[in-house]
Amino acid sequence: xxxxxxxxxxxxxxxxxALKKAGINPYPVESKRxxxxxxxxxxxxxxxxxxxHVTLAGRIRSIRTHGKLTFGNLEDESGSIQFLxxxxxxxxxxxxxxxxxxxxxxxxxxGTLALSKTGEKTLEADSYQLLAKSLRPIPQNYFGxxxxxxRLRKRYLDLIANPETKELFRKKAVFWQVIRNFMIKQxxxxxxxxxxxxVPGGADATPFITHHEALDRDFYLRISLxxxxxxxxxxxxxxxxxxxxxxxxxxxxREHLQEYDDMEFYWAYADDKDGxxxxxxxxxxxxxxxxxxxxxxxxxxxxxxxSKWPKVDYFKAFKDATGLDLNKANEGDLRKKAKELxxxxxxxxxxxxxxxxxxxxxxxxxxxxFLVGHPxxxxxLAKVDPKNxxxxxxxxxxxxxxxxxxxxxxxxxxxxxxxxxxxxxKLREAGxxxxxxxxxxxxxxLEYGMPxxxxxxxxxxxxxxxxxxxxxxxxxxxxxxxxx
Numbered sequence: 001x002x003x004x005x006x007x008x009x010x011x012x013x014x015x016x017x018a019l020k021k022a023g024i025n026p027y028p029v030e031s032k033r034x035x036x037x038x039x040x041x042x043x044x045x046x047x048x049x050x051x052x053h054v055t056l057a058g059r060i061r062s063i064r065t066h067g068k069l070t071f072g073n074l075e076d077e078s079g080s081i082q083f084l085x086x087x088x089x090x091x092x093x094x095x096x097x098x099x100x101x102x103x104x105x106x107x108x109x110x111g112t113l114a115l116s117k118t119g120e121k122t123l124e125a126d127s128y129q130l131l132a133k134s135l136r137p138i139p140q141n142y143f144g145x146x147x148x149x150x151r152l153r154k155r156y157l158d159l160i161a162n163p164e165t166k167e168l169f170r171k172k173a174v175f176w177q178v179i180r181n182f183m184i185k186q187x188x189x190x191x192x193x194x195x196x197x198x199v200p201g202g203a204d205a206t207p208f209i210t211h212h213e214a215l216d217r218d219f220y221l222r223i224s225l226x227x228x229x230x231x232x233x234x235x236x237x238x239x240x241x242x243x244x245x246x247x248x249x250x251x252x253x254r255e256h257l258q259e260y261d262d263m264e265f266y267w268a269y270a271d272d273k274d275g276x277x278x279x280x281x282x283x284x285x286x287x288x289x290x291x292x293x294x295x296x297x298x299x300x301x302x303x304x305x306x307s308k309w310p311k312v313d314y315f316k317a318f319k320d321a322t323g324l325d326l327n328k329a330n331e332g333d334l335r336k337k338a339k340e341l342x343x344x345x346x347x348x349x350x351x352x353x354x355x356x357x358x359x360x361x362x363x364x365x366x367x368x369x370f371l372v373g374h375p376x377x378x379x380x381l382a383k384v385d386p387k388n389x390x391x392x393x394x395x396x397x398x399x400x401x402x403x404x405x406x407x408x409x410x411x412x413x414x415x416x417x418x419x420x421x422x423x424x425x426k427l428r429e430a431g432x433x434x435x436x437x438x439x440x441x442x443x444x445x446l447e448y449g450m451p452x453x454x455x456x457x458x459x460x461x462x463x464x465x466x467x468x469x470x471x472x473x474x475x476x477x478x479x480x481x482x483x484x
Contacts, residue, residue, distance in 0.1 A: 005136065005137060008136070008137050009135055009136055009137075012102060012133070012134065012135045012136070012137075013135060015099075015100045015101075015102070015133070016133050016135065018099075018100055019100055019130065019133065022096070022100075024130060025130075026130055026132070026133040027131075027132055027133070028129070028130075028131060031057050031108055031129075031131055032055045032108060032110070032129075033055050033056060033057035033108055034054060034055050035054045035055070035056060036056075036076055036077075036078040036079075037056055037058060037074065037075065037076045037078050037079040037080060037081045038076075038078030038079045039078070040054055040056055040081060040113060040123065041079055041081060041121055043113055044113060044115070044121050051112055052112065052113075053110060053111065053112060054110070054111070054112075054113065054123070055108055055109070055110040056074055056076070056081065056083075056108065056109055056123055057074075057076065057106070057107070057108035057109075057131060058074045058075045058076035058106065058107075059074070059075050059076070059104065059105070059106050059138075059160075060072055060073070060074060060075075060101065060102070060103055060104065060105050060106075060107055061073045061074070061075045061080065061103060062103060063101065063102075063103055065098055068086065068087035068088065068094075069084065069085070069086060069087070070084070070085040070094065070097065070098060071083070071084055071085075072085075074107070074109060074123070077166075081121060081122070081123055082116065082120050082121065082122045082123070083109050083111075083122065083123045083124075083125055084116070084122050084123070084124045084125065085097060085125055085128070086124070089125075089126050090125075090126070090127075090128075093127075093128070097128065101130070102133075102134060102137075103134075103137070103138065104134030104136070104137060104138040105130060105131075105132065105133055105134045106130075106131040106132040106134070107128055107129065107130050107131055108128065108129050108131055109123055109125040109127070109128045110125060110126065110127045110128070111123050111124045111125035111126045111127070112124050112126075138157065138160050138161070139157055139160060139161040149480075151165075152472060152473070152478055152480060153480050155476055155477055168467060168469075168474065169476060171290055171463075171467070172460075172463055172474060174289060174290055175286060175290050175460075175462075175463045175466075176243060176261070176263075178285060178286050178289045178290065179243065179263055179282070179286065180243060182282050182285050182286075183241045183263075183265060183282075186239070186278065187239050188239040188240060188241045188265055188267075189237060189239060189240050189241070190240075190241055190242065190243070191229070191232065191237075191240050191241070191242050192242060192244065193222075193225060193228035193229060193242060193244070194222070194228065195221060195222055195244070195245065195247075196210070196212065196219035196220070196221065196222075197219060197220050197221075197222050197228075198219065198220070198441070199220070199227075199437050199438070199439040199441070199442075200220040200221075200222060200223045200224075200437065201223075201224065201226065201227045201436055201437060201439050201442065202223065202224025202225065202226030202227050202381065202436075203223045203224040203226070203248075203436075204434040204435065204436065205223040205224075205248040205249075205250060205434055206248065206249040206250060206433045206434055207220040207221060207222075207223050207247070207248070207249060208220065208221040208247045208248075208249050208258075209221075221247035222244075222246060222247065223246055223247065223248050224246065224262075224264070224457070225242045225244055225246070225262060225264040225457070226264060226266075226381070226455060226457070227439060227442050229241075229242060229264060229266045229455070230266055230410060230442075230445075230450065230453070230455065231442065231445050232266070233266055233268050233450050233451060233453055234445045234446065234448055234449065234450045237268075238267070238268040238269065238451075239265070239266075239267050239268070240265065240266050241263060241264065241265035241266070242263070242264060243261065243262070243263045244261070244262060245259055245260070245261055245262075246259065246260060246261075246262045246459070247259045252472065252479070253470075254470040254471065254472075255402055255461055255464075255470075255471060256471065257471050257472060257475065257478060257479065258479055259479065260459055260460050260461075260471065260475070261459065261460045262457060262458070262459045262460070263457065263458055263459075264455065264456065264457040264458075265455070265456050266410070266453055266454075266455045266456075267453055267454050267455075267456075268451040268452070268453045269451055269452060269453070270452075270453060270454045271393065271409045271452065271454050272372075272393045272394065272395055272407060272408055272409045272454055274454055275395065275407045275409075275454035275455075275456050276370055276395055276407075278456075279397060279405055279407065279456055279458075280309055280370075280397075283305065283368070283397065283404075283405070283462075284305060284306070286462070286466075287305045287466065290463070290466055291466055294306030296465075296466055296468070297468055298399075298400040298465055298468050299400070299468065301366050301400065303366065303367060303368065303399055303400060304367060304368075305368055305399075309368045309369050309370055309397075310369050310370070311369065311370045311371075311372050311395075312365065312369050312370065312371050312372065312398075313372060313373050314326075314357075314361075314371055314372065314373045314374045314375065314391075315327065315373055315375075315391070317361050317365075317371070318353075318356070318357060318360075318361055321360040321361045321364070322337055322356060322360055324337060324356075326353065326375055326390065327388075327390055331349050331352070334349060334352040334353060334356065335352060337352075337356055338352050338355055338356055341355075341356065341359045341360070343355045343356070343359060346431075347427075347432055348377070348427050348430075348432060348435075349377050350375065350377035350378040350427075351432065353375050353377060353378060354378050362398065362401055362402070362403070363401040364401070365398040365399070365401060366399065366400060366401055367399060368397065368398070368399040369397075369398055369399070370395045370396070370397060370398075371395060371396040371397075371398050372394070372395045373385065373388075373391045373392075373394075374391065374392055374394045374396075375390060375391065375392075376389070376390055376391065376392050379392040379394050379408060380420040380421070380423070380424055380436055381408065381410065381411055381417075381420070382394045382408035382409060382410070382411065383408065383409040383410065383411055383412075392408060392409075393408055393409035394406075394407065394408035394409075395407050395408070397458070399465065400465050402461065402465065403461075404458060404461060404462045404465065405456060405457065405458040405462070406456070406457050406458075407454060407455060407456035407457065408454070408455065409452070409453075409454055410450070410452070410453045410454065410455050411446075412446060412449075412450040412451065412452060412453070413446075414443050414444075414446035414447045417442075417443055417446055418438075418443045421436065421437070421438045421439065421443070422438065424436040424437070424438075425437065425438050460474065460475075
C-alpha cells in the first residue's frame, strides 16, 4: 500500500511542478470565499436558479468528467455541494483542471447556483482557483481507513474520512461548554492555576518531572487541581472551579491516559451532602445536552441517568463482595484476599483495600450511584466521619462499572492534615510511588484558616462513557507508542 501511495505522490508532485510552470501559485495567500457551503445551500430555498455570484471554497472530494463537462463535490466544514465546470465556459482552464487537479486539493469556485437535471443543488462555476495542492491521496471514506491505530495516530485522516469523528469532537466541545456554563450559573468563579508545581498533590499518582531552564530547577506537572484551588478558599474565595489539563505517568487502558482534561470545584461552607446534590444536577444536565436522552448504552448495558441516584455504602458493598468487614479486617486478611484474586499483594493496607474493591465491587456498579463512606486509609485529604473514625466523608459517582466523579468534605485542620501527609510520606519511603508527598506550604496555608468546604473532581472519562468509547478514542491526538 505504501508503495502505491508513493507512486501517486510522485504523480501529484509532477502536477505541482506543471502548475508552477504555468504560472499558477499552488499555495496562494488569499481566498475570496464569500459564502460557506452551508450558506449557499440555504440560498436554494424555493428557487431552481440563483443568478447571484457566489464564491465557495473547500476540499475537492470527487471529480467526474463526462466529455465537455466535469462534475465534482466541494466540501467545507458546513457541508458538501456539487460543482459543475463546462468547457465552453472555461476554455483552456477546463483542460487544465482535468489534468492537474486531484481529489483532496483545496480550491475555490465562483459561479451561480442552480438545480441540475436530476434536482441536485449545484454550483455552476465560471472560474476557479487552486488554494492548496494535495500531494497525498486522501481516504475516500471510513472503509478506506479501517486500521484503528492509523485512525488515532493520523487523526486528521480520520476526520477527513469519517464525519462521525467530527461529530464526536463537536459533542466533546459541548460537553465542556455545558460544564462551564453550569458552574458559572451556580455562582462559581472560573480560575486558572499553574501546571508546574513544586509538590504534586491532590491525588495518588506518579507525576511527570520537567526542568525549568530559566530557574534551573525541576518542577512536577500537576496530577490534580486540588491543593492550589483550596489555597484560594484560604484567601477568601468561596466558590471556585477550574477546567484544566492533568498529567499522570501511569499506564494506558480504556479508562486511563497520561494527560487528560479535568474539572474540579471547591465550595466553602458546604459539605459532602451538598456536593452530592450539586454534582447529580450537573451530571444530568450534561447527559441531557450532550446525549439528548437520559438513557445511554455502554458496552451492552442500558444506563439510566434520569432517576434518583442511590447511595451505596463502601463498607457494606465490600463485605457483600468479599466477606471481609473493614471495621475488623486486618492487613493479613486483606493480603490473603488480594492473593486469591491474583492481584498485587505488595503495598499498604489502603492499596490492598483499593485493589480488592476494583476487582470485586466496582465492576458491579452499573447504574449511576453514589459510593459513600470510604475507608480512611485511601482518603488522606478527606474529613473523618465523626460517627466512625474508620470512614471518611467522601463520595464517588459510579456508573458503567467505573469511577466518574470523586469528592469529599475537605480536611481543614492543619495538624491533622500534616499527620496524614506524614503517613503518606512513610508509604513513599517504603516504595509506594503513588503515595502523596508532604506539602509544607499547603499545611502553612491551612494554618491561616480554611472554612469547611466540599471539593469535587471529574474528568473527560465521563464523556468517553457517554459516547461508549475508550478515553483514547475521544482524545483528538492521543499519546501513542512510537511508530516503527
